[in-house]
Amino acid sequence: MxxxxxxxxxxxxxxxxxxxxxxxxxxxxxxxxxxxxxxxxxxSVNVDMDDIDEEEKRVLECEYIQYERDIRTKTGKTLTTLIFKYGELIIKAKWFNQPYIKKTFVIGGKYNLYGKFKKCNTYLETVNPVIINDAINKSxxxxxxxxxxxxxxxxxxxxxxxxxxxxRISENLPRNIVSKYNFISLDKAIRSIHFPVTKGELEEAVRRLKFQELLTYSIKILMVKKLFKSNKRGIAFNICDEMIRLKEQLPFSLTNAQSRVIREILIDEKKPLAMNRLVQGDVGSGKTIVAVIAMFNVVKNGYQAVLMAPTEILANQHYKEIRKLLMNFHVDVEILTGSTSSSEKTRIKEKIKEGTPLVLIGTHALIEEDVELNKLGIIVTDEQHRFGVNQRSKLINKNNQADVLVMTATPIPRTLSLYLYSDLDVSIIDELPPGRQKIDTVFYEERHRKLAYNLALEQIKLGRQVYIVCPLIEENEDLKLNSVEKLYDSLKSEFFKEIPIEILHGKMNSKTKEEIMSRFKENNTKVLISTTVIEVGVNVPNASVMIIENAERFGLSQLHQLRGRVGRGQYKSYCILIANAKSNITKKRMMTMTESNDGFYIAEQDLKLRGSGELFGTRQHGDTGLILSDIMEDINLLKVANAEAKGIVYSEDEINMKFCEEVMKGLEKSSKYICFN
The missing domain is CATH 1.10.150 (DNA polymerase; domain 1)
Incomplete structure (x- = not known):
């Protein structure tokens, strides 16, 4: 196989x-x-009866000896009881509404029963135990x-x-690295992370796989950087005469920080070298208008400007706002997404192939091979952390002389930016526009969650709207988390009986998402229950309450992003964190959010708090595409992996160059960073 x-x-x-x-x-x-x-x-596995704690789960290897006749309980359920022998002890295993379970067992067969075992005089009783395999039983x-x-x-x-x-998974790290860090093989690491024999073996598997993931991640970024740096040519753009008139006609005044960053970008555009700049700005700092001015200048020089957004909702929002801003300047603005009709796609692709100067806004559809940007002048990626490096490089390859501007509202601590953006010129918008509302952030334990919904009702009565964010789409009994679907049913029948309420999540098709978002923007829907699909860029000035369920499941930077969806209008706004805060770390994280609205401070605190992260806890990986590592939590391992990646990528050694090629080929087959055979 x-x-x-x-x-x-x-x-x-x-x-x-x-x-x-x-x-x-x-x-x-x-x-x-x-x-x-x-x-x-x-x-524990196979313990004595005296050592059995009724509140702890155990694995006991038992022999199946017989079954009792099924009985019907008073509540109408079917109770199936099977008898097992554990040493000299009898175990009665009971299942509800699973009469077919008898067919799973053979008289005299040995089975590993996993569950809680209750002492009942001379025998043990267990309800709905799970039968597990030998691999688990050993450990x-x-x-x-x-x-x-x-x-x-x-x-x-x-x-x-x-x-x-x-x-069998072949080894794919260079032998000298495996030897240098005394790693177990990739095959053993994959097996051990699913079926560890000891805790020590599990730790070794996690160490090996995290390193591999961070090494591959670093190689991928460095290869794109190397590609960009190898081409020093660029387009020298003139500063267009209409720039002053555009600034004068804006419906707001630019902040000093915005003006400074625009100057830095325009200086880059004038140079005959390709710009490669990152604009970092906190939520609501006004990055979009900075990008619009950069693109406006390029289009007025007779070139095409591309803005790639991570979601169709955000792409459509940009399209409407940019068309409105540029409507008096004869600038052609088009949008290309997965849900654009076939006839429209054909028309737009023909136009850009002909080299017509325009602003083209879109999603991943922009990187399709048949999108021929023959006169590409600038590429802007919004919320660049949402895009894989391969996706960005595909866009760059459409014209490697084009300027590149990447924007993010996720503040990155300086310690990390040294490893993630080492070759980028960085501009920071460190000032919020006047009039942005300060958001009051409150933390409630789950038992006090009614207080959050009472505040939401008060705000709805005042004409405002409410976001409610959940970490899951479907209910997961094992995790006991609120899901959008479960929460919708609960709130619709309890708090918001007569109030228009809808669900939004990433697995809906684009048209449905856009329709739901439009109804919310137009104030037809008062409450929107959503997954983190609304995290980035969605702008509804009338929304004044953000309630985040299971807030302990999100990273601090993600919580800060979500909070930034409110406070965008003239109304007093609130962010309410509902969390199951059992650990001191969780409590500290929640308090950090209530004490500060500064994204850069929050990012630094996130780094400090996650530096002591637990090995076996649920992690938030943000939007880096990492599935095991956490860039903040694993900063020290990232430093080591990044150093090794630089040694490989910038080496002229033929073996290293071939290794890099294999990594990049593997990543074309799978977006996962760990296994790239």
Whole structure:
């Protein structure tokens, strides 16, 4: 079996299971093997009866000896009881509404039962135990995966085990690196992260895989940087005469910080060298108008300007705003996204192929091969951390003389920017426009969540609107998190009975998302329950409340981004964090949010707090595309991996050059950074 085989190649994966796996991003064998556990449960194996704690789960190897006749309970459920022998002890295992469970067992067979065991005089009793395989039984370390309603932990373990029996993963790091850091093999690391024999082995697997992920991530960025630096040629643009008139006609005054950054960009545009600049600005600092002025100058020089946004919602918003800003200046503005009609796509592609000067706004559709930007002058990527480096490089390759401007509202601590943006010229907008409302941030424990919804109701009565953000689309019993669907049902029947309320999440098609967002912008919908699809750039000035459920599941920078969706109009605004704050770290993170609205300060605090992150906790990886590492939490490992990557990328050694080629080829097949065979 090949790691790129479709997931349906595994036994037991029919259409329904395949669809459920697809919703978790598992489409082939590699996706499955890189779908790492979110956490681990450490449990004892085969203990004496005296050592059994009824509140702790155990794995006991039992012999199945007989079954009792099914009975119907008072509540109408079917109770199936099977009898097992554990040494000299009898175990009664009970299942509700699963009469078929009897067919799973053979009299005299040995089975590993996993669950809580209750002492009942001379026997033990367990309810709905799970049967697990020998790989887990050897260790007592049980991997716990993120699930959806159609997937169980048992099924995922079974499928991963089946896949690992069929494949061998070849080593793909240079031998000298494996030896230098005393890494276990890639094959063993993948096996051990799913089925660890000891905690020490698990730690070694995580160390190896994190390093590989960060090394590949660094190589990918450095290769794009190398490509950009190898081409020193650029286009020297004149500063157009209409620039002053555009600034005068803006419906607002530019801040000093915006004016400074615009000057830096225009100086770059005048040079006959390709610009490569990052604009960092906190949420609401006004990065978009800076990009508009940069693109306006390029178009007035007879070239094409491209703005790539991470979502269709944001692309459409940019399109409407930029058309409005430039309507008096005879600037052609077009939009190209996945949902653009075929006839419109053909018309726009013909226009840009002919070299017509224009501003082209779009999503990933801009990097399709048949989009021929024959007179490309500048590329702007909005929220650049949302795009893979390969996607950005594909756009750059459409004309490697074009200026490149990348923008982010995610403040990056200086310590990290040295590794992530070492070759970029950095401009920082460190001033908010006048009139931006200060957002009051409050933290509530889950038991006080009604206070949040009472405030939301008060604001709705005043004519305002409310965002509610959840980390999941579907309810996950294992994680006990609020999902959009569950929360919608609950709030619709309790708090917002007569109030227009809708759901928005990333798995909806573009047209549906746009329609829902339009209704919210037009104030037809009062409450929008959403996943983090609204995190970036969505602008609804009338929204004054942001409620974030399970706030402990988000990184601080992400919480700050979400908070920035409110306070965009003239109204007093609130951000309410509802969290299950069991640990001191979580409490400190929530307090950081309530004490500061400064994104750069928050990013620094995030780095400090996550520096002592736990090995076996749920991590927030932001939008880097990393699936195991966390750039903030693993800063020291990133430094080491980055140094090794530089040694490989900038070496003239033939073996190193070939290794880089293999990495980049592998990343074309899979966006995952860890395994690139």
């Amino acid at each position: 090949n790691i790129y085989n479709d997931i349906s190649a595994l036994k037991g994966v029919g259409p329904k299971i395949q669809e459920a796996l697809g919703r978790c991003g598992i489409n082939n064998i590699l996706d499955l093997l890189l779908y790492f556990p979110r956490d681990y449960e450490f449990t 007592g370390i049980i991997a716990k995966y993120s699930l959806n309603s159609a997937l169980t932990n048992k099924l995922l373990l079974k499928l991963v085990n089946q896949a690992l029996e069929e494949v």
